[in-house]
Amino acid sequence: MQQNRLFDDFARLMTDAAGAAQGVRREAETMVKAQIERMLRDMDVATREEVEVLRDLVASLRAQNDALTARIAALEAKPAAAEPAAKAKGPLPGGTATA
Template identity: 80%
Template structure:
């Protein structure tokens, strides 16, 4: 009976050691995969979160400036259109006379 208990104890110890070794292998594999992924992303030269936020703020500012310039051009075109239609009659009359 003593032999069976010792055999079971040895088997249990072997399984415990195997489980610990499997966890160690899993941790090493995760670390290796994480390092590979980080190197891959670094090599891809992706923009960082901070760079994207700065670009977003810049685009927002430029968009508002563009809207202001469009409104200004529209106002100037409207101003040019008024004298042109009124001035054409005056010029036409002056050139015929």
């Protein structure tokens, strides 16, 4: 009977020690996390949300740039296609070519 009580006391002591260790671990994690967050704020590092917004903005701007590049190419191609036809017609009266 004495031995069972000794084991019960030892088991209770170990349970309490494990609980205390978990509490210390949680407190240490909280302190480390707070310190890292403070360091990142001081370094002025962008947050994940800010990076995602910028990534979406860059993708949108790239699409707009591609559309404008295609539009410019199409506009530049029109006068080039019209030039041979104008030269084939010959000069207008007064010495100017058709445009």
